[in-house]
Amino acid sequence: MQPVCFLTVLSLFVTSTECKLPGLKTRITDKALDYATNVALDKLTKQVTGQPIPDQHGSTGDVKFDITGIKVNEFIKPSSRVSMIQNVGLSWSTSGTQLALHGDFHYKYKKGIIKISDSGSFDLNSRDIAFQLKIEIGVDNSGRPTMKSVGCSCNVGSADIKFHGGTAWIYNLFSGMLEGKLKDMIAGGNGVLCKQINNLVNVNGMESLKKLPVTVQIAKQFLLDYTLLAKPAFSSTFMETYHKGEVYWSANPREAPFPVPPLLKSNDTSRMMYLWMSDFLFNSMSYNAYKYDKLQYNVTNKDLPSGVLNTTCPKTTCIGKFIKVIGEKFPNTTVMLYMKSTTMPNMTVRNGSTMVETSGDILFFAQQSDGKYTYFLTLSASMTTTISLMIQNGKIYAKVPDLPIQVKVKDSKIGALSAQGLNFIIKGVVSIFVQPKLNELGSKGFPLPIIDSVHFVNTELTLGKDTLLIATDLKYGG
Numbered sequence: 054m055q056p057v058c059f060l061t062v063l064s065l066f067v068t069s070t071e072c073k074l075p076g077l078k079t080r081i082t083d084k085a086l087d088y089a090t091n092v093a094l095d096k097l098t099k100q101v102t103g104q105p106i107p108d109q110h111g112s113t114g115d116v117k118f119d120i121t122g123i124k125v126n127e128f129i130k131p132s133s134r135v136s137m138i139q140n141v142g143l144s145w146s147t148s149g150t151q152l153a154l155h156g157d158f159h160y161k162y163k164k165g166i167i168k169i170s171d172s173g174s175f176d177l178n179s180r181d182i183a184f185q186l187k188i189e190i191g192v193d194n195s196g197r198p199t200m201k202s203v204g205c206s207c208n209v210g211s212a213d214i215k216f217h218g219g220t221a222w223i224y225n226l227f228s229g230m231l232e233g234k235l236k237d238m239i240a241g242g243n244g245v246l247c248k249q250i251n252n253l254v255n256v257n258g259m260e261s262l263k264k265l266p267v268t269v270q271i272a273k274q275f276l277l278d279y280t281l282l283a284k285p286a287f288s289s290t291f292m293e294t295y296h297k298g299e300v301y302w303s304a305n306p307r308e309a310p311f312p313v314p315p316l317l318k319s320n321d322t323s324r325m326m327y328l329w330m331s332d333f334l335f336n337s338m339s340y341n342a343y344k345y346d347k348l349q350y351n352v353t354n355k356d357l358p359s360g361v362l363n364t365t366c367p368k369t370t371c372i373g374k375f376i377k378v379i380g381e382k383f384p385n386t387t388v389m390l391y392m393k394s395t396t397m398p399n400m401t402v403r404n405g406s407t408m409v410e411t412s413g414d415i416l417f418f419a420q421q422s423d424g425k426y427t428y429f430l431t432l433s434a435s436m437t438t439t440i441s442l443m444i445q446n447g448k449i450y451a452k453v454p455d456l457p458i459q460v461k462v463k464d465s466k467i468g469a470l471s472a473q474g475l476n477f478i479i480k481g482v483v484s485i486f487v488q489p490k491l492n493e494l495g496s497k498g499f500p501l502p503i504i505d506s507v508h509f510v511n512t513e514l515t516l517g518k519d520t521l522l523i524a525t526d527l528k529y530g531g
């Protein structure tokens with residue numbers, strides 16, 4: 054994969070002219086597109102049958118006509134195939150649509166003193182409607198995809214029309230000519246079908262793409278940017294999209310000061326969709342969480358069971374008993390631990406594992422009788438842990454199975470301390486408070502960019518160098 058360059062102003066917030074690697078990439082194979090168009094056609098087939106079509110009123114020359122009560126009696130789903138046009142976009146062909154319409158007609162002919170009017174009903178049967186549509190897919194300067202119809206052709210194999218009532222037998226004589234006219238009207242150079250389809254792609258399609266969100270809010274204060282870095286790429290059997298994949302601080306979106314590593318290479322195309330996520334995506338979030346002081350917490354007795362942070366405890370166990378000097382210097386009170394990161398937690402994905410490294414300070418305060426706090430100790434802590442990841446219902450869930458922590462005294466106002474007592478207290482705080490808190494966060498899940506009604510099935514997660522690669526089939530859930 055080549056680095057892709059920013060087009061102009063990459064996102065709404067960040068202007069850059071550098072060439073950057075994507076933090077998020079998707080590969081969508083022709084299997085996914087065939088599946089999606091088939092789902093769409095199934096829906097259409099169900100909707101179209103029995104569907105009334107708006108009345109048509111018009112005139113040609115001296116004839117005024119009304120066609121009313123038009124209804125689709127039968128719609129047979131075509132076979133459909135999506136293929137890629139290399140370097141351009143997609144081609145969608147369908148063939149074998151069958152359509153039967155019923156309707157009523159009424160007309161008036163008036164010329165001089167001659168007045169004729171008549172009414173009746175008609176049945177229109179059309180077989181073998183086929184069309185091919187070519188769509189060019191690009192990117193606009195806000196990083197959203199664009200689409201444009203670059204070719205539409207349509208063919209109606211046959212259109213049979215039968216009139217009933219009125220002087221139907223006369224019209225039936227001309228039905229051959231009418232059929233030709235109808236076919237032309239539907240499928241000809243300026244036919245209704247291609248006109249509608251082009252309109253659907255160039256106007257309706259483009260309008261909805263212009264409104265496509267390219268950022269998503271995470272945990273209120275963060276913004277995940279998945280604007281396109283370049284035009285999607287099309288090979289013979291799949292398309293790929295390259296996205297920014299960076300998390301910003303919403304109130305002040307800035308580029309993270311470290312590079313995006315290259316994503317893992319894979320040439321697999323056996324599933325419908327592939328999603329590459331760089332560890333950069335998580336690290337850009339972690340960087341901002343650290344920079345904007347989100348990674349700090351004050352732990353007090355309310356967070357822990359049974360007065361562990363009490364300094365005096367004749368009958369139970371507490372910090373004042375483990376570290377005697379705390380009990381002696383600050384009797385009959387409680388301790389508050391102010392925990393804060395001193396480096397950003399750094400996630401590194403390697404072959405088969407995900408590691409998170411971080412370090413922080415733990416400041417100890419004793420509560421005074423007036424409620425204020427007296428500082429007396431700082432420990433520095435460092436942690437390296439592996440996390441396990443799981444994908445379910447379109448989200449990535451994380452779990453910290455174990456949180457080994459090393460602590461050292463950084464500053465003490467109460468003299469030398471027993472390392473044993475300190476480690477015991479800190480390990481207790483970590484296993485009772487920090488680890489559950491992290492797991493609670495991990496169990497909320499990180500949202501993947503997919504549509505609500507689409508589910509992942511047959512999903513596989515691969516952890517490779519700096520990359521989480523999700524390979525999955527998709528299922529539409531109604």
Ligand SMILES: *[C@@H]1O[C@H](CO)[C@@H](O)[C@H](O)[C@H]1NC(C)=O
Nearest residue numbers: 290317318319320321322323
């Ligand atoms: C994928 O790449 C591997 C090695 O990089 C190669 O052996 C294999 O034939 C490739 N498969 C396809 C389907 O291109």
Ligand SMILES: *[C@@H]1O[C@H](CO)[C@@H](O)[C@H](O)[C@H]1NC(C)=O
Nearest residue numbers: 349350351389390391418426
């Ligand atoms: C925690 O306590 C310290 C010291 O009193 C204070 O400076 C800090 O703002 C508090 N932090 C939070 C998140 O409550």
Ligand SMILES: *[C@@H]1O[C@H](CO)[C@@H](O)[C@H](O)[C@H]1NC(C)=O
Nearest residue numbers: 359360363366369385386387
């Ligand atoms: C801890 O101390 C507080 C007051 O400082 C007291 O109310 C509480 O009962 C103590 N808890 C235990 C378990 O000793």
Ligand SMILES: *[C@@H]1O[C@H](CO)[C@@H](O)[C@H](O)[C@H]1NC(C)=O
Nearest residue numbers: 365380381382383384385386
């Ligand atoms: C701590 O509280 C106990 C019981 O209330 C009291 O007997 C003792 O004198 C207090 N110690 C100090 C140093 O205030």
Ligand SMILES: *[C@@H]1O[C@H](CO)[C@@H](O)[C@H](O)[C@H]1NC(C)=O
Nearest residue numbers: 311336340397399400401410
């Ligand atoms: C994260 O850790 C990796 C591997 O140890 C290192 O190469 C990288 O520079 C670190 N990133 C940051 C932002 O500290």
Ligand SMILES: *[C@@H]1O[C@H](CO)[C@@H](O)[C@H](O)[C@H]1NC(C)=O
Nearest residue numbers: 317403404405406516517518
């Ligand atoms: C990844 O790990 C697996 C087993 O853990 C090993 O078989 C494989 O060779 C490793 N691949 C690389 C690229 O290190």
